[in-house]
Amino acid sequence: MKETNLYEGVKKYFESLGFLVRAEVKDIDVCAIKEDLLIGVELKNNLTVDLLVQGTLRQKVCDLVYIAVPRPKRFKKNREFSNTLHLLRRLELGLLFVDVDKGMAEEILEPAYFNLDKARSALVNRRKALLKEIKGRSLSLNQGGSSRTRLMTAYREESLKAVAILLEKGSVAPKDLKELGLKSTILRDNYYGWFKKIARGTYVLDDCKSDDYECYRDYISEFRSVLFLM
Structure with missing residues (x-):
């Protein structure tokens, strides 16, 4: 045409x-x-x-x-x-x-x-969430431009820290995570299915799900070495 x-x-x-x-x-x-x-x-x-x-x-x-x-x-x-x-x-x-x-x-x-200022003010909550995600990551494991691949988010990183604590302690309560600076709701929410409640306020790792975090074994070991365990 x-x-x-x-x-x-x-x-x-x-x-x-x-x-x-x-x-x-x-x-x-x-x-x-x-x-x-x-x-x-x-x-x-x-x-x-x-x-x-x-x-x-x-x-x-x-x-x-x-x-x-x-x-x-x-x-x-x-x-x-x-x-x-x-x-x-x-x-x-x-x-x-x-x-x-x-x-x-x-x-x-x-x-x-x-x-532009008006457009940004309309998305102020999204900006806060973005900054929170950036500050919540202690590792830089993702590669820019990646798609259709498992990404390391702040939430996944915090969940892996909980795994590290459980590997060290065997069982923990939500308050134990809170004392170490982690979200106490990680265990209860159990987004990845890695944790199992065995009693009121007591959680352990679900052995049936260990393959899901096995690929992060090196990082879990690093977390175990730097976290102040009770």
Whole structure:
């Protein structure tokens, strides 16, 4: 498909809003002007990094900038699409989907100022959780870019410390973990199924689950050597 096929739909869209529309003005694919408002539109067959770069360059001279692409044949509002809209919002770019067959354009996203401080304040709890996870790790065992692999989280690390204590002591109570600086709920929650309650307030390791933490044997040994055991 030629990019020129997108022009008619974009032209009709802005003309319906009372804009004067002109094409190929000083390297800008489409310009729309109404009173003192100047809008630039970049036309492309695909939403690419180059297109985003072009859009941000047009912001130097235009009040608002849209990027226009053909409407996807199998359009779904999924996570990938939401992430794309987030990126466009961050760049303060608008998005138009063009139905070439009908010669019509639809505004998917209006270009607007992006308030980063406001966006961060809305996710303050997620930020706190991120910082808590970072501070909760004493080891750096994960490799950046990993996927579909078992990761060492702060919770897993703390659970392994509980395993180290149980290997040393045989049985412990939640208060024993708390005195050593661990969460007392680790044993009760038993997220990984490594622990077994044998009496009220008393836990031991579940031997049937030992294979699950065997791969961390070296780290468990390290924890045993540094923890102050009762």
